[in-house]
Amino acid sequence: MDPKLRRQLGRIVSWVLTFLLMMIICVPGLWVVLTAFRPNAEVLAKPAVWVPQVLSLNNFAKIFGFAQEVAIPVPAYFANSMIIALTSTAIALLIGMSGGYAFARYRFRFKDGLFLGLMLSRTVPGIALSLPLFMIWSRLGLIDTKPGLIIVYVAMNVPFTIWLIDGFFRQIPIELSEAAMVDGCTRWQAFWRIEFPLARSGIASAGIFAFLTSWNEYALASQLTRSTYSKTLPVGLMDFTSQFTIDWAGMSAMAVIIIIPALALTFIVQKHLIAGLTFGGVKG
Amino acid sequence: MARYSPKRLFRNRMNLVPFLLLLPAFMVLALVVVFPLGFSLYTSFTPYRLIRPNTLHVWIGLRNYTDLMGNGDFWAAFGRTVLFLTIALNVEFLAGLGIALLISRITWGQRTLRTIMMFPMMFSPILVGYQFKFVFNDNIGILNNALQALHLSDGAIAWLVDRNLAMFSIIFAEVWMSTSVFAILLLAGLLSMPRDPVEAARVDGCNPWQVFRHITLPYIMPFAYIAMTIRSLDVARAYDIVHVMTGGGPAGRTELLWTLIARTGYNNAKMGMANAMAYISILLSIAFTYFFFRKLIAARKFMRGAD
Amino acid sequence: MAEIVLNKLVKNYGRTRAVHGIDLSIAHQEFVVLVGPSGCGKSTTLRMIAGLEEISDGTVSIGGAVVNELPPRKRNISMVFQNYALYPHMNVRENLGFGLKIAGQPAADIAQRVDEAAEILGLTELLERTPAELSGGQRQRVAMGRAIVRKPAAFLFDEPLSNLDAKLRGQMRAEIKKLHQSVRTTVVYVTHDQIEAMTLADRIVVMRAGRIEQVGTPMEVYNHPTSAFVATFIGSPPMNMLPGTISGGAVRLADGSALPVPERAADNAREGQEVLLGIRPDDISPVGHGLSQDGPGAELTLTVAIAEPLGMESLIFTRIAGQEVQAKLYGPRMVLPGEELVFRLALDRAHLFDAASGASLEAR
Ligand SMILES: Nc1ncnc2c1ncn2[C@@H]1O[C@H](COP(=O)(O)OP(=O)(O)OP(=O)(O)O)[C@@H](O)[C@H]1O
Ligand SMILES: [Mg+2]
Numbered sequence: 003m004d005p006k007l008r009r010q011l012g013r014i015v016s017w018v019l020t021f022l023l024m025m026i027i028c029v030p031g032l033w034v035v036l037t038a039f040r041p042n043a044e045v046l047a048k049p050a051v052w053v054p055q056v057l058s059l060n061n062f063a064k065i066f067g068f069a070q071e072v073a074i075p076v077p078a079y080f081a082n083s084m085i086i087a088l089t090s091t092a093i094a095l096l097i098g099m100s101g102g103y104a105f106a107r108y109r110f111r112f113k114d115g116l117f118l119g120l121m122l123s124r125t126v127p128g129i130a131l132s133l134p135l136f137m138i139w140s141r142l143g144l145i146d147t148k149p150g151l152i153i154v155y156v157a158m159n160v161p162f163t164i165w166l167i168d169g170f171f172r173q174i175p176i177e178l179s180e181a182a183m184v185d186g187c188t189r190w191q192a193f194w195r196i197e198f199p200l201a202r203s204g205i206a207s208a209g210i211f212a213f214l215t216s217w218n219e220y221a222l223a224s225q226l227t228r229s230t231y232s233k234t235l236p237v238g239l240m241d242f243t244s245q246f247t248i249d250w251a252g253m254s255a256m257a258v259i260i261i262i263p264a265l266a267l268t269f270i271v272q273k274h275l276i277a278g279l280t281f282g283g284v285k286g
Numbered sequence: 287m288a289r290y291s292p293k294r295l296f297r298n299r300m301n302l303v304p305f306l307l308l309l310p311a312f313m314v315l316a317l318v319v320v321f322p323l324g325f326s327l328y329t330s331f332t333p334y335r336l337i338r339p340n341t342l343h344v345w346i347g348l349r350n351y352t353d354l355m356g357n358g359d360f361w362a363a364f365g366r367t368v369l370f371l372t373i374a375l376n377v378e379f380l381a382g383l384g385i386a387l388l389i390s391r392i393t394w395g396q397r398t399l400r401t402i403m404m405f406p407m408m409f410s411p412i413l414v415g416y417q418f419k420f421v422f423n424d425n426i427g428i429l430n431n432a433l434q435a436l437h438l439s440d441g442a443i444a445w446l447v448d449r450n451l452a453m454f455s456i457i458f459a460e461v462w463m464s465t466s467v468f469a470i471l472l473l474a475g476l477l478s479m480p481r482d483p484v485e486a487a488r489v490d491g492c493n494p495w496q497v498f499r500h501i502t503l504p505y506i507m508p509f510a511y512i513a514m515t516i517r518s519l520d521v522a523r524a525y526d527i528v529h530v531m532t533g534g535g536p537a538g539r540t541e542l543l544w545t546l547i548a549r550t551g552y553n554n555a556k557m558g559m560a561n562a563m564a565y566i567s568i569l570l571s572i573a574f575t576y577f578f579f580r581k582l583i584a585a586r587k588f589m590r591g592a593d
Numbered sequence: 594m595a596e597i598v599l600n601k602l603v604k605n606y607g608r609t610r611a612v613h614g615i616d617l618s619i620a621h622q623e624f625v626v627l628v629g630p631s632g633c634g635k636s637t638t639l640r641m642i643a644g645l646e647e648i649s650d651g652t653v654s655i656g657g658a659v660v661n662e663l664p665p666r667k668r669n670i671s672m673v674f675q676n677y678a679l680y681p682h683m684n685v686r687e688n689l690g691f692g693l694k695i696a697g698q699p700a701a702d703i704a705q706r707v708d709e710a711a712e713i714l715g716l717t718e719l720l721e722r723t724p725a726e727l728s729g730g731q732r733q734r735v736a737m738g739r740a741i742v743r744k745p746a747a748f749l750f751d752e753p754l755s756n757l758d759a760k761l762r763g764q765m766r767a768e769i770k771k772l773h774q775s776v777r778t779t780v781v782y783v784t785h786d787q788i789e790a791m792t793l794a795d796r797i798v799v800m801r802a803g804r805i806e807q808v809g810t811p812m813e814v815y816n817h818p819t820s821a822f823v824a825t826f827i828g829s830p831p832m833n834m835l836p837g838t839i840s841g842g843a844v845r846l847a848d849g850s851a852l853p854v855p856e857r858a859a860d861n862a863r864e865g866q867e868v869l870l871g872i873r874p875d876d877i878s879p880v881g882h883g884l885s886q887d888g889p890g891a892e893l894t895l896t897v898a899i900a901e902p903l904g905m906e907s908l909i910f911t912r913i914a915g916q917e918v919q920a921k922l923y924g925p926r927m928v929l930p931g932e933e934l935v936f937r938l939a940l941d942r943a944h945l946f947d948a949a950s951g952a953s954l955e956a957r
Contacts, residue, residue: 016388016391016392017392019388020388020389020392020399023385023388024399024402026462027402027403027405027406027462028402028405029428030417030418030420030421030428030462031405031409031417033420033421033428034416034417034420037420045426046425046426052431052435096310097310097311097314098311100307100308100310100311101307101308101310101311103307104303104304104305104307104308105304105308107304108303108304108307110301110304110305114583116308116312118576118579120311120315121515121519121575121579122572122575122576123315123319123320124519124520125518125519125520125568125571125572125574125575126319126323126568126571127521127522127525127544127547127564127567127568127571128522128523128525129522129525129544129545129547129548129564129567130326130522130544130547130564130565130567130568131318131319131322131323131564132548133326133329133547133551133557133560133561133564134322134323134325134326134329134561135318135322137325137329137557138321138322138325153314153317153318154318156314156318157314157315157317157318157319158318160311160314160315161311161315161519162519164311175676175678177674177675177676177678178678178680178681180643180645180665180672180674180678181672181674181678181680181739182680182691182695183644183645183664183665183666184643184644184645184665184666184670184671184672185666185671185691185692185695185739185743186666186692186695186696186743187666187695188664188666189664191695195691195695196680199682200681200682214408217410218408218409218410218411218412218413219410220410220411220412220526220529221522221523221525221526221529221544221548225552236410236412236413236526239412239413239416240412240530243530250420250426253416254420257413257416257417260410260413261408261409261410261413264408264409264410265405265408267408268401268404268405268407268408269401272400272401272404276470276471276474
């Protein structure tokens, strides 16, 4: 075949494939978003109504308690999720910075072993961990409390945060902090004035990753929380299915509420996140 | 000489610093992971039931484990989990590789595509489960609706009820959620690849397939191992998906180790037994992670020359 | 006063010893260059002086006080790193002023001293740029500026010019020399480039495998190397080494031919000793095209293997007694491979080393 024609064809094929790919990625989510703005009657209609006839914010109004039936306390869940995710992220970042710095800048005994142990601690399936945690937390009175979940999420996020931050610190030449120390800094000052500012964007993306993990977590939260006092959004989402019928429209509206912060953060971090994952892994 | 000289003390103090820095991390992990796991190891040797607290102090040795050995449901769930992971990880790797190769060739809109590709990574697994429960719903799901509108099928296909279709649906949801980890890392690998070796190989007479097989693939494999390691850290997130989509049902046809653990521990209140199962699932996860982590370390050493 | 004294300085990395007990005193305002092949422990030594590397044994004193336990910031030194180590998130002005700011100097003083340093190094135009916006030579200058603003007791340089191209390196070398003449501070300068060592140093310290091989002024080290290692390391192209045996007051070479024992080693050469006869390329020249035509010498007819014309001189590769040697021809004369020429060896400038130990047999 004529090479020019072949190249044309190749380009068309790759565009078609890309289009299909994006359809598969986007359509399910978009359908959920669309459903969030439609009345349940239309969602359940048979045969299917493809072009929405009615679009309204009713579903959101309902779950936020502006309508008559206040079935599910979404605002409380939202607040819980925010508080728990933000607090656990902040703590995990502090611990992760300290640990990541240790791995990036010091040589010490058992270094590889400790790192592996850290990673392995993250692999314990949430549901497997939830069993003993449930028993211990009930004895400590931590069941259905925000601190109870925050501690768990800190532990869940620390290993990966250390991995990412270690990678970012390694990218900063060690001579910079040495130069700062010769210039009169203590190691502590050299960290805060030189290494921290340079790793800041990486640390921020590690933080966003930690935030998302906490924000999205279900297996542990579903066992360790009970009431509006500590239930998070993913757990609250299941409130909709507790009856025999599913309120698809309401659930979709709540899904939109869960996904918006996550999507917003994805836009912000994507560049750093990719850099962090690859540097942490390959150049480590 | 001078064994107790100030110099020695100074050096010891220096060596303590990294351990102090790591202390908070290991303290939290001890509290949340190590200590509870020790406790659950203990309970796995008891017939502990939540409703009868004094059973916590009855020691039955390995009975839970020997019971498990003969428990057909457990082994079915175990086998299904291994199958599920094997299929999902392989499909994710291959699809991720395909997507990465596809996008690496596209020059226009590449960054946008990459961003969109990252979306599923950011979805809560519980949302992914919900989303696909909705998509695969036999009555109102968009998939059946579309198939019917296009006259590709007349009746409603019971995606989440039929044994094979339900497993397919779950794997599809899992792959949808996690392929982007592979795609993104492999794409990063492809984009960071130097051109010279590829060009040298072309000059040496390799055809495109040979270039891919002998130059490109070895270069991006470490990136694949990173993705595998990251993925193996949270393969158990699939619990959320299955929990929402089928709850392990119908009739245990999509029961994975993790949903079985939850059912045994919380619904049937057999904590001791559930912990024994949990231990086996932990070993499985650790085995997966360790396997990929070793490959990653080896690949890392290879790329840097030495440690 | 900032003399630096190293006393039996040792550095161990785990089981391996990188520095084997170095003794060295560096006088106030002296410019000392540590030179040696890669991996010989130069950087390690320098970093122990700076306080960036823990001292395994021995002491470092600066200005009369032992500083082993002091962190870098308390040693009153400044350092220029091979990769400059400029702070990427600060502009040139902030980079220069960083040390002063940390020391808590008032802003007006900082500004004034930064401007002064910028003036000296010709950085005034670049003060608002970030390191990423500078060329290699400019970065190098900023790194030096950062070292001088603090007016430290000593400057430490670790291969500061090795990332520059040859022309820029020559230029910066001159600037460093000028700088030292104007600020007059003690300098310890690490390089593996022997030309830098020769041109910059008041005294050269030649290191090898964690030990000091020789200390001396550039001329001492060049004219009176104490070992075959120093002789081949200092000087370019390197000194030729002809293996031979002392027999009957002459050096008998591999092919049985004999050359007279150089006069300066005559007292120490024992009959039957295995030796290396060292002679620099400058001292092997075709008759009529050499540097020194008088004094004791030997004349040999040799065949040119390769000739590299360099303009007013040519480098000639040939063989003496089977051993490849380099020779120099002075003057604009074309030499062709295969040509046979009579070469004169200026034996008054030749050296003799013990073959086993490498030690010089020169009487002193
Ligand atoms: N952190 C370290 N751990 C173990 N060995 C080291 C370390 N740093 C240096 N060494 C070893 O110490 C020896 C001296 O190293 P040093 O960096 O001082 O050499 P150098 O003379 O500066 O060489 P170059 O000219 O290449 O910079 C080398 O053999 C090196 O391998
Ligand atoms: Mg060095």
